[in-house]
Amino acid sequence: xxxxxxxxxxxxxxxxxxxxxxxxxxxxxxxxxxxxxxxxxxxxxxxxxxxxxxxxxxxxxxxxxxxxxxxxxxxxxxxxxxxxxxxxxxxxxxxxxxxxxxxxxxxxxx
Amino acid sequence: xxxxxxxxxxxxxxxxxxxxxxxxxxxxxxxxxxxxxxxxxxxxxxxxxxxxxxxxxxxxxxxxxxxxxxxxxxxxxxxxxxxxxxxxxxxxxxxxxxxxxxxxxxxxxxxxxxxxxxx
Numbered sequence: 001x002x003x004x005x006x007x008x009x010x011x012x013x014x015x016x017x018x019x020x021x022x023x024x025x026x027x028x029x030x031x032x033x034x035x036x037x038x039x040x041x042x043x044x045x046x047x048x049x050x051x052x053x054x055x056x057x058x059x060x061x062x063x064x065x066x067x068x069x070x071x072x073x074x075x076x077x078x079x080x081x082x083x084x085x086x087x088x089x090x091x092x093x094x095x096x097x098x099x100x101x102x103x104x105x106x107x108x109x110x
Numbered sequence: 111x112x113x114x115x116x117x118x119x120x121x122x123x124x125x126x127x128x129x130x131x132x133x134x135x136x137x138x139x140x141x142x143x144x145x146x147x148x149x150x151x152x153x154x155x156x157x158x159x160x161x162x163x164x165x166x167x168x169x170x171x172x173x174x175x176x177x178x179x180x181x182x183x184x185x186x187x188x189x190x191x192x193x194x195x196x197x198x199x200x201x202x203x204x205x206x207x208x209x210x211x212x213x214x215x216x217x218x219x220x221x222x223x224x225x226x227x228x229x
Contacts, residue, residue: 035220042114042203042220043154088153098144098218100153 004091006101013109018076020104022089025070029091032065034074037086037103046074046087076106084108113137114206116221123194124229131189131224133204139184140206144218145177148201160187194228201225 003025012018024032030051035043049056049063049072056063062075072089086103093099113136123129133143142161146154158179160166166179176198178190187206191198202225205218 040223040225042116042222043205045219097156097159102153103151 004089004099004101006087006089006104008102009105009107011107011109012079014079014081016079018074018079018083018106018108020074020076020087020089020106022072022074022101023070024072024089024091024099024101026091026093026099027067027070028094031092032063032072033090033092033098034061034063035088035090035100037088039085043088079106079108081108081110112208112219114140114204114219114221116202116204116224118224119222120225120227122227122229125195126193128190128192129194129226131191131202131204131226133187133189133206133221135185135206135219138206138208140187140208141184142207143181143187144205144207145179145187145189146203146205148203148223150201154203157189191226194226196228199226199228 006022031048033048034046036046037043047058047061049065060077064073086105088100088103090098090100115134117132144159145157147157148154156169157172158166158168160179160181162181162184168174181187201223203223205220207218
């Protein structure tokens with residue numbers, strides 16, 4: 001079945017850039033997403049990218065998609081302490097269900 | 111816009127009792143709602159997909175008689191955990207899809223989650 005993998009943990013200093021990586025296996029994915037989850041809360045959609053795009057930028061967020069390698073990344077510029085959270089990548093499979101990665105816990109140090 | 115609420119936010123119950131969790135789309139109509147379960151430090155696992163006015167579709171391994179889902183209106187879906195046991199303790203998250211009014215990129219606005227603890 002489909003699988004989405006992420007590294008578990010990332011620690012950066014405030015003001016630096018953060019890069020969170022994700023790999024997926026379903027080559028038929030049409031949309032890929034990044035969600036943010038703060039402690040004890042649901043998921044907040046940060047951004048998405050259509051599979052025929054290589055890059056999408058939205059303010060401090062940059063998403064890069066390498067479809068050949070099935071690799072997705074999220075770059076957060078000028079990372080702030082409020083960005084500390086768990087970040088999930090997700091792909092939409094052929095039946096329009098979301099398949100989530102295991103989440104990357106981002107810790108931003110002052 | 112696109113706000114989804116869940117009630118209650120947390121619930122503690124005794125083993126053997128049933129618990130109902132509500133999921134509401136507050137400012138849009140949701141033809142499809144999803145129920146997920148999340149264990150500590152793990153990802154979200156889809157439990158079932160519910161469409162308004164029809165029976166829910168459960169994922170493999172999810173007991174439909176234990177996790178009863180009702181999607182009676184375009185803004186409300188409920189998940190009832192019947193005869194709850196300690197192993198049912200988890201974080202339950204719902205999401206709602208705008209349906210025809212939106213596109214796939216808008217898919218699934220998530221509720222804040224309900225933490226269930228079964229003693």
